[in-house]
Amino acid sequence: MSGAFNVxxxxxxxxxxxxPSGLLSIPGRGPDKQDCLLARVQAAHPETLLVHxxxxxxxxxxxxxxxxxxxKQLGQCFEKRGILKHYQAVVLGNMGSEGDTGLIDLPxxxxxxxxxxSIICHQNGKPSQTRWxxxxxxxxxxxxxxxxxxxxxxxxxxRVHTLALGHAIVGDPLYAPEDAPxxxxxxxxxxxxxxxxxxxxxxxxxWQAPMPF
Numbered sequence: 001m002s003g004a005f006n007v008x009x010x011x012x013x014x015x016x017x018x019x020p021s022g023l024l025s026i027p028g029r030g031p032d033k034q035d036c037l038l039a040r041v042q043a044a045h046p047e048t049l050l051v052h053x054x055x056x057x058x059x060x061x062x063x064x065x066x067x068x069x070x071x072k073q074l075g076q077c078f079e080k081r082g083i084l085k086h087y088q089a090v091v092l093g094n095m096g097s098e099g100d101t102g103l104i105d106l107p108x109x110x111x112x113x114x115x116x117x118s119i120i121c122h123q124n125g126k127p128s129q130t131r132w133x134x135x136x137x138x139x140x141x142x143x144x145x146x147x148x149x150x151x152x153x154x155x156x157x158x159r160v161h162t163l164a165l166g167h168a169i170v171g172d173p174l175y176a177p178e179d180a181p182x183x184x185x186x187x188x189x190x191x192x193x194x195x196x197x198x199x200x201x202x203x204x205x206x207w208q209a210p211m212p213f
Contacts, residue, residue: 060191
C-alpha cells in the first residue's frame with residue numbers, strides 16, 4: 001500500500017525499518033521511481049535521514065537517523081565495520097551440509113558495460129569478503145538456505161559472491177540463469193539481523209526482521 005512502512009524499532013535518535021522487496025530505498029530517476037521507503041518515512045517523520053541502502057529487490061532491515069549528528073555517527077560505524085549484518089538467502093544447488101561454512105574473498109566492481117550488474121574482477125575490483133554458512137536444505141529440492149555475513153558492502157556483493165561459487169540466489173533477475181529449475185516472483189535475499197552499539201547511548205542493540213520466505 002502506498003505510503004505504508006513497517007517499523008521494527010524507533011527512539012528519538014533512529015528508526016529501524018523492514019523494507020519490502022520491490023520498494024526502492026531512495027528515489028530513482030523519473031516520476032515513476034519517486035515512491036521509496038525514504039519518502040514514505042519522511043512523510044511521517046520529516047527529520048529522517050538516510051544512513052545506508054538495500055537493493056530494490058532485497059527485503060529486510062534498514063536504519064535511518066533522526067538527526068544529522070546521528071546520521072554521521074551511524075555512517076562512521078558502517079565505514080569502520082562496527083555493524084554486524086546477517087542476511088538469509090535461498091540459492092540454487094546444494095551448497096554444503098547444514099553447519100558448513102566458508103569465506104568468499106573475491107574482488108567486486110561495477111560492470112560498466114552491463115550496468116547495473118557487478119562482476120568479479122581481480123585487476124580492478126575492490127576487496128570484498130562474505131562469510132557463508134549453510135542452514136540446510138532450501139524450500140525446494142536442489143536449493144540451499146544460507147546465512148550470509150558481508151564483511152564489506154559492495155554493490156550486489158552477496159549476489160555476485162554466491163554466483164561466483166556456482167549458486168545464484170533464487171529469483172535474481174540479474175544473475176540467476178534464465179533456465180533455472182526453481183524460480184520466484186522476488187529475489188530470495190533478506191537483511192535478517194543487525195547488531196550495533198547505539199550511536200548515542202553506546203548500548204548494544206540487536207534487531208531481527210521476520211523472514212518472508
